[in-house]
Amino acid sequence: MSNERTRILVVDDEEIVRESLGGWLEKDGYSVHVAVDGFAALEKLKAERWSILIVDLKMPGMDGLQVLEEAKKLQPELAVVIMTAYATVDTAVAAMKLGAYDYLVKPFDPEELSLMMQKIVSQQTLVRENAVLRQALKREYRFRDLLSKSPAMQAVFELARTAARSNSTILVLGESGSGKEVLARAIHQESPRAEGPFVAVSCAALTESLLESELFGHEKGAFTGAIARRKGKFEAAHGGTLFLDEVGDIGSKLQLDLLRVLEERRFHRIGGNESVDVDVRIIAATNRDLKRAVGEGKFREDLFYRLNVIPILIPPLRDRREDIPLLVESFVERLSVEMKKRLDGVSSEAMSALMAHDWPGNVRELRNILERGAVVCTGPVIQLPDLGLPGKPDAAPRPGTLASLEEVERRHVSAVLAHTGGNVSQSARILGIDRVTLYNKMRKWGLRRDGEDEPPRDDNGAR
């Protein structure tokens, strides 16, 4: 382990201490700098990154505890060691409460100093390596802004990556809030059209006439209020991707117009005679069952087949609960940056509740709930009450998904196991049962430690 990248700042008002400690640490290969008082130290902390701060407790002007407090605000990951000749439990406890790594009673044993520095460097190296690994892990589970480690979503990413390379129309199916637009954007960014525009239109948000004008544009005087020619979204998306959200909500006239554009790649602006050629890739999305809508005569069958060239189904969040911790970590990190607030994560109780929630609003609902928690929480860890989740962790099942009590219990146990990474002791604690009871339940339901179902055995027990 190299000490060269470890930058130590020594703060002491006594020159002889600064010199002797600095010299001693330099021989260990650390990059050592000194400051004569707390004010000078804070200037150095504002200007540069440091690994370790060794600060004397008793100094004129600003004592070691004040330096520690300010230093932690400037560089929270800094390891601060307090030196004191006035060792009392009180100052030591106060220092530790303020986030000091440890304290040293002057004069200290060479072994003590050496071991402490080595321990800090090892720990910081581990933290760095862990961060790198976590980033790598996230990359592995990431498709642009989408994050998932569930096999079902990995299959979605795989299909989306392949589909992105083609020019085919894609129909993204999934419940509200499941990330259909995020997936559409990711496909666009991965496609040869990435340099072109990505234009999104919500078909459910507008009346049919307004949506028509929005999509195709209009000529001057085409209707009352059309005081100038206006290009529509199809033209705006030329050379890129047009994302038609909630395509199942459009009326019959517009369905026909849309079918024509898909077939001919040209259209007329409202009130215009001139045909406009466009080169757009269509990605449509819906939370409706379009096949059923076709069967009921509410959606044109020919349009359905035009749109359904490559269907991609995003599973709801409740069917991929193993993604919840990953998504929570990612959202909390992002919220921390957006809100300029220190957020380390959520408490284990909050995580258990998040794992148990039914998520009718899917990933969007999870993000909103975490945002609320991030605003409300008073410390760096979001607590369960901060989330404002419905009182019962298990939301009422939706029509058509009514499950038996045992099924709900099995799902919850499975989710907790997945959350703890298969740690039976921790899972039992969260569930409020003993380990033996949990093992019995796992055996009974054929659950593996990771919360997945056991693969079926054949008669002789072979897998």
Next chain:
Amino acid sequence: MDPIFIWWIGEAAPDRALLDHAALHLGRAFGRPVREWSSPERPRHAYDPKRKQHLSGAILKWLLEAGPGAGKVLGVTDRDLFIPILTYVFGEGQLGGGAAVVSIARLLEDVELIGPQLLLERLAKEAVHEVGHAFGLLHCATPVCVMARSSGVRNVDEKKPELCSECRRRLEELQTGGPR
């Protein structure tokens, strides 16, 4: 080639075998002639009555003023040494400087039990270690290298009295003005 001077600055009479053994290893490690320097002066001003120890930094300064004024000078003492923030030190070397000091006070542990050879070995190792600092060498991560940090006497016993290949390479770079 500038020599390394070895100077007994202890209060008791010098132990010839001890100094000769240290000189032998210094010569081997640094490829320099090792000469003895002798003077009745002692760095008594470095004594701290509160701590009942000698301040090693003050001895280093004194060695440069009172010593031969050339090459490297190693003071060997029987007095206990300290630097202000540590309870004790085996010795101290000016990093890339002209002076080093080493004490036998803390090296005497178990010597009566095991035999005087143990002290010879320990002093030779610490002498090479501190003079190594004066040549610009830092602490080495190889536990058996003489330049490995010794937080306790056990660490001294674990080391060999010589530089590891990496420290030898570094020493060569330092002496020929290679990468620093």
